[in-house]
Amino acid sequence: MPDFVSRLERFDRVDSTQSIVRGWLDDGSDEVCVAVADAQREGRGRLDRIWQDRPGSSLLVSVGFRPRGLSAEHAWRLPAIASIALLGAATSLLGPTADRLALKWPNDIIAVHHERLRKVAGVLTETSLVGARLETAVVGIGVNVDWAKGDYPRELADSMWSLSEASGRRRIDRDALLAAWLERLGPLYEQLLSGHFDGLRWADAQITTGSAVVVETGAGTAISGTAVGVDLERGALLVRTGPGQPMSTVAVGDVVRCVVADAASVV
Numbered sequence: 306m307p308d309f310v311s312r313l314e315r316f317d318r319v320d321s322t323q324s325i326v327r328g329w330l331d332d333g334s335d336e337v338c339v340a341v342a343d344a345q346r347e348g349r350g351r352l353d354r355i356w357q358d359r360p361g362s363s364l365l366v367s368v369g370f371r372p373r374g375l376s377a378e379h380a381w382r383l384p385a386i387a388s389i390a391l392l393g394a395a396t397s398l399l400g401p402t403a404d405r406l407a408l409k410w411p412n413d414i415i416a417v418h419h420e421r422l423r424k425v426a427g428v429l430t431e432t433s434l435v436g437a438r439l440e441t442a443v444v445g446i447g448v449n450v451d452w453a454k455g456d457y458p459r460e461l462a463d464s465m466w467s468l469s470e471a472s473g474r475r476r477i478d479r480d481a482l483l484a485a486w487l488e489r490l491g492p493l494y495e496q497l498l499s500g501h502f503d504g505l506r507w508a509d510a511q512i513t514t515g516s517a518v519v520v521e522t523g524a525g526t527a528i529s530g531t532a533v534g535v536d537l538e539r540g541a542l543l544v545r546t547g548p549g550q551p552m553s554t555v556a557v558g559d560v561v562r563c564v565v566a567d568a569a570s571v572v
Contacts, residue, residue: 310338312329314339316342323445326368338368345365363450370441372498379502380432383430387428388411389489398478407510410535424466430443431443511535512563513560515533520559521561528546532544
């Protein structure tokens with residue numbers, strides 16, 4: 306167990322690792338506390354979507370923080386460093402001939418497979434605020450590790466992928482992935498607490514930059530245009546909707562279509 310982790314527990318099947326870690330924090334548990342499950346009954350993704358998993362084939366983990374000194378306006382940087390760490394950990398295990406991995410704004414891990422973008426992992430964050438200060442945060446990740454494409458849910462088969470498939474159907478060890486992720490997350494978290502956030506590293510990993518996108522922003526609304534970058538102060542996506550049009554700043558949303566030079570997908 307890494308030095309920065311005070312508590313790590315593993316479970317077979319739970320309702321949600323997010324709920325477990327939230328309960329620990331509410332009961333006064335020290336940071337950083339980690340819950341890992343083999344399967345979840347009520348797994349959730351961003352924007353209240355259902356996160357589907359297959360027992361034994363996914364890495365399902367939530368991490369609880371008490372990020373002293375981190376302002377509410379910079380709470381988005383916690384899932385950002387989680388995604389940076391996960392991207393590095395996954396890439397390190399796949400090998401040089403695997404599909405390219407990248408981030409789809411804000412923090413989804415995607416693979417570029419045969420000129421299509423496919424989602425491999427998602428990051429979900431729930432926070433508790435006291436005024437303008439971040440009191441606690443729970444960051445959860447769900448990673449499709451060893452799913453075979455023939456077992457994907459029918460409604461997701463065209464958009465999801467797994468690390469195993471990305472590496473040419475080579476088995477990826479979930480414990481090795483967890484260890485590699487936590488190993489990278491610890492230093493990034495310590496840097497964040499000391500006031501340093503490597504925003505350029507997060508920005509450079511975004512495959513959305515320079516791509517034609519459609520972004521769902523909630524309540525049935527969407528923005529279409531070209532993603533020209535990210536706002537490193539707010540974590541927002543910057544979208545140019547047309548020639549001569551003002552820049553649209555999307556703070557919360559989901560990129561449902563992303564077209565890059567040699568790849569396209571609805572993810």
